[in-house]
Amino acid sequence: MGSITDLPYLKTNPKVIFFSDFDGTITLEDSNDHMVDNLGYGQAKRRAGNVAVLENKASFRDAFRDMLDSVKTPFNECLQILQKNMRLDPHFTEFYYWAKENNVPIVILSSGMVPVIQTLLETLLGHNLDDHLTIVANDVESRDGKDINTPGGWQIRYHDDSHFGHNKSLEIKPYAAVPFHERPTLLYAGDGVSDLSAAAETDLLFAKAGKDLITFCEREGMPYTVFENWSSILATTKDILSGKVSVRAGIQLAIVASVILLFIVTLDNRFRVLPASIHGHLPSHYSGFVVTDVSVVTCSVLSILSGCKPSSPEWTQIEKDLYLRSGWTSAAYVQFQRKKEQDLLPSDKVVIDLKIGRLEPQFNNDPKEDRVAWEQRPGGLWLKRTAKRHASDSHNAITSVDVLFGADAVDPRAGWEVRDTAVLLDSRTEDLEARITVRRGDPSKVKKPVPRINENGRFKIMQLADLHLSTGLGHCRDPVPEELVPGQGCEADPRTLDFVEKLLDEEQPDLVILSGDQVNGETSKDAQSPLYKSVKLLVDRKIPYAAIFGNHDDEGNLDRQQSMALLEELPYSLSSAGPEDVDGVGNYILEVLGRGNTDHSALTLYLLDSHSYSPDERQFRGYDWIKPSQIRWFKSTAQGLKNKHHKYAYMHMNMAFIHIPLPEFAQSGNYFRGNWSEPSTAPGFNSGFKDALEEEGILFVGCGHDHANDYCALSKNSADKPSLWMCYGGGSGFGGYGGYGGFVRRVRFYDFDMNAGRAVTYKRLEYGDVDSRIDEMMIIDGGAVKGPD
Numbered sequence: 001m002g003s004i005t006d007l008p009y010l011k012t013n014p015k016v017i018f019f020s021d022f023d024g025t026i027t028l029e030d031s032n033d034h035m036v037d038n039l040g041y042g043q044a045k046r047r048a049g050n051v052a053v054l055e056n057k058a059s060f061r062d063a064f065r066d067m068l069d070s071v072k073t074p075f076n077e078c079l080q081i082l083q084k085n086m087r088l089d090p091h092f093t094e095f096y097y098w099a100k101e102n103n104v105p106i107v108i109l110s111s112g113m114v115p116v117i118q119t120l121l122e123t124l125l126g127h128n129l130d131d132h133l134t135i136v137a138n139d140v141e142s143r144d145g146k147d148i149n150t151p152g153g154w155q156i157r158y159h160d161d162s163h164f165g166h167n168k169s170l171e172i173k174p175y176a177a178v179p180f181h182e183r184p185t186l187l188y189a190g191d192g193v194s195d196l197s198a199a200a201e202t203d204l205l206f207a208k209a210g211k212d213l214i215t216f217c218e219r220e221g222m223p224y225t226v227f228e229n230w231s232s233i234l235a236t237t238k239d240i241l242s243g244k245v246s247v248r249a250g251i252q253l254a255i256v257a258s259v260i261l262l263f264i265v266t267l268d269n270r271f272r273v274l275p276a277s278i279h280g281h282l283p284s285h286y287s288g289f290v291v292t293d294v295s296v297v298t299c300s301v302l303s304i305l306s307g308c309k310p311s312s313p314e315w316t317q318i319e320k321d322l323y324l325r326s327g328w329t330s331a332a333y334v335q336f337q338r339k340k341e342q343d344l345l346p347s348d349k350v351v352i353d354l355k356i357g358r359l360e361p362q363f364n365n366d367p368k369e370d371r372v373a374w375e376q377r378p379g380g381l382w383l384k385r386t387a388k389r390h391a392s393d394s395h396n397a398i399t400s401v402d403v404l405f406g407a408d409a410v411d412p413r414a415g416w417e418v419r420d421t422a423v424l425l426d427s428r429t430e431d432l433e434a435r436i437t438v439r440r441g442d443p444s445k446v447k448k449p450v451p452r453i454n455e456n457g458r459f460k461i462m463q464l465a466d467l468h469l470s471t472g473l474g475h476c477r478d479p480v481p482e483e484l485v486p487g488q489g490c491e492a493d494p495r496t497l498d499f500v501e502k503l504l505d506e507e508q509p510d511l512v513i514l515s516g517d518q519v520n521g522e523t524s525k526d527a528q529s530p531l532y533k534s535v536k537l538l539v540d541r542k543i544p545y546a547a548i549f550g551n552h553d554d555e556g557n558l559d560r561q562q563s564m565a566l567l568e569e570l571p572y573s574l575s576s577a578g579p580e581d582v583d584g585v586g587n588y589i590l591e592v593l594g595r596g597n598t599d600h601s602a603l604t605l606y607l608l609d610s611h612s613y614s615p616d617e618r619q620f621r622g623y624d625w626i627k628p629s630q631i632r633w634f635k636s637t638a639q640g641l642k643n644k645h646h647k648y649a650y651m652h653m654n655m656a657f658i659h660i661p662l663p664e665f666a667q668s669g670n671y672f673r674g675n676w677s678e679p680s681t682a683p684g685f686n687s688g689f690k691d692a693l694e695e696e697g698i699l700f701v702g703c704g705h706d707h708a709n710d711y712c713a714l715s716k717n718s719a720d721k722p723s724l725w726m727c728y729g730g731g732s733g734f735g736g737y738g739g740y741g742g743f744v745r746r747v748r749f750y751d752f753d754m755n756a757g758r759a760v761t762y763k764r765l766e767y768g769d770v771d772s773r774i775d776e777m778m779i780i781d782g783g784a785v786k787g788p789d
Contacts, residue, residue, distance in 0.1 A: 023112050100130055104241065351397070466733055467517065468517055519531055708737075729747070757783035
């Protein structure tokens with residue numbers, strides 16, 4: 001190796017060198033994905049290629065070349081399109097100028113192409129790149145001697161012969177090889193699999209939240225620090241540069257510990273110096289995990305080195321701050337240790353019970369109770385653990401742990417139980433009602449229910465619109481009356497769910513549609529808790545349900561994908577994320593089968609994601625709209641089912657549910673029945689979905705969103721014949737707004753009689769005339785849209 005001064009990034013004698021990926025790390029979107037999705041063979045095929053790489057069916061190098069080869073657009077035009085569509089992380093610009101002022105070289109190591117990266121940076125920064133930033137990446141070259149600025153004239157030229165086409169670690173290794181006390185601190189930020197080798201050469205890795213790099217780091221046991229955006233990277237790098245935080249001390253200790261561990265293991269292999277019990281194993285009864293310990297840990301949020309990370313791979317941390325990120329200087333987490341049963345040692349204890357309290361739990365009078373001593377842990381936790389043989393094979397063995405929040409926290413998952421006392425770490429965890437929930441036994445496989453018309457030919461759908469549940473009890477907004485029971489104040493979520501429970505028991509619906517804004521994002525720092533509350537009553541009654549999202553569901557700590565992933569795994573849930581190549585999360589259909597044993601569909605429900613806020617506030621203020629990809633999916637699905645539906649012996653019916661109303665809901669001149677108490681907040685842009693619904697024979701479309709509207713409006717076709725009913729659900733939750741002259745919460749029902757091909761709709765109220773079917777009317781007769789009498 002040459003002199004240290006031969007290394008270019010050391011010429012200015014920096015204390016820190018920052019290496020970083022580019023696409024998806026510095027930019028908000030991957031530029032290569034954007035080209036392939038919009039100019040190449042599309043998102044679906046690209047994702048299929050990614051899966052093939054992850055499953056080791058194809059190399060990254062070959063799959064990536066195949067992706068880019070599908071882009072035939074001239075290279076200069078590709079650059080122009082990317083310049084218009086790509087955006088930097090909003091905090092990277094600040095980091096860029098701070099690094100320049102503080103002698104921190106930035107080295108971009110990318111699987112992308114140098115001219116793309118340079119063009120985007122200069123465009124988005126607004127000037128030529130400064131000397132402190134270097135780009136090391138693949139390049140672009142002519143294909144078959146063509147001009148790269150002609151159709152099909154360019155291709156990628158890989159940086160080296162490695163599996164990824166660019167081995168990012170090669171650029172870092174010379175710096176990592178410099179003696180520890182002579183070199184600067186090496187930092188790295190990335191988001192994908194190709195960053196793993198580079199990250200291994202640096203002192204500290206920043207891994208982007210929710211991306212593949214975190215998955216691979218956990219699989220490989222590599223430490224990392226999560227970042228959402230470059231503001232946290234900048235703060236940490238400043239602390240490292242100023243000496244407030246040192247990553248060196250932790251690395252040195254880790255090296256010493258590794259050497260000692262290696263020495264002991266080597267010695268034991270030759271001389272068996274470790275206790276004999278460590279070498280023994282219990283017989284395996286099943287391949288699942290069992291919990292062997294649970295604890296609560298606290299840490300400082302001011303230092304990356306005092307983070308609450310598990311001490312070994314056997315420990316799992318539940319990534320929910322028990323203070324719900326309200327602590328200025330500290331955070332707290334529940335951690336639990338678990339092992340596969342076949343890996344248990346004779347000395348290992350299995351947790352068979354967990355309670356929370358200030359005093360040691362008392363044994364009851366049950367002679368069958370295992371009278372093992374209770375063990376105390378922080379936060380008021382008491383564990384009952386036993387090393388008794390086969391204890392792990394018992395239904396009493398705890399196999400997983402989670403955290404929910406609120407005095408009204410519930411867990412609809414099979415086999416899970418919420419502890420009835422909050423974690424007693426301090427007054428904050430008690431006020432937030434941080435609650436531990438545990439699972440006993442093996443995780444149950446969730447079998448999707450199959451909704452079917454009842455033997456009497458009837459089927460009832462309950463639409464729950466705008467529940468607006470919170471983390472905790474919630475705050476009542478515009479309740480009517482202020483106190484349902486004199487002297488008892490209004491608590492939003494309990495009052496909402498009491499109303500829902502009453503109607504479930506009285507109406508006994510066959511299917512429940514949750515039509516969006518189940519979660520009130522603004523008051524849901526732990527969105528999992530209100531999401532679980534929204535379905536627990538349904539699970540307890542074994543009622544199938546399906547959910548779509550509104551504009552508030554993803555304003556808490558979970559995005560749409562994460563919330564849908566939770567819903568898809570719950571008992572009696574028919575919810576689905578839908579096709580990945582269609583805009584939104586939650587575009588799917590439900591088929592209600594005919595009575596008896598028939599496999600033919602009697603009812604088809606189309607559920608679509610109406611998204612959130614307008615992507616173009618300047619031109620179309622307000623809310624988003626159904627996108628062209630969704631309309632294409634809807635039309636192709638509906639047309640593909642027509643032949644199948646014609647085989648049903650009775651009259652087949654189609655309907656749809658969305659959250660945000662269509663512009664035609666507010667069309668003047670339409671007949672309507674019900675309360676039109678507030679202006680319709682439909683999108684400012686009309687994408688034509690209402691016309692598509694009519695063309696494909698949808699009989700009615702239901703929505704939510706505008707809480708104080710509960711009317712059904714009738715659209716007519718060019719022949720002045722009834723063609724589509726458009727019905728609001730009416731707001732049901734006290735955590736959302738009311739007002740508008742004393743709006744009473746309500747729920748809409750659709751009651752089908754398949755014998756006559758009819759459907760009636762009506763509403764039920766929480767207060768006032770609580771027993772009547774409000775505004776009851778027939779909207780379908782003989783399998784066709786029916787106008788008013």
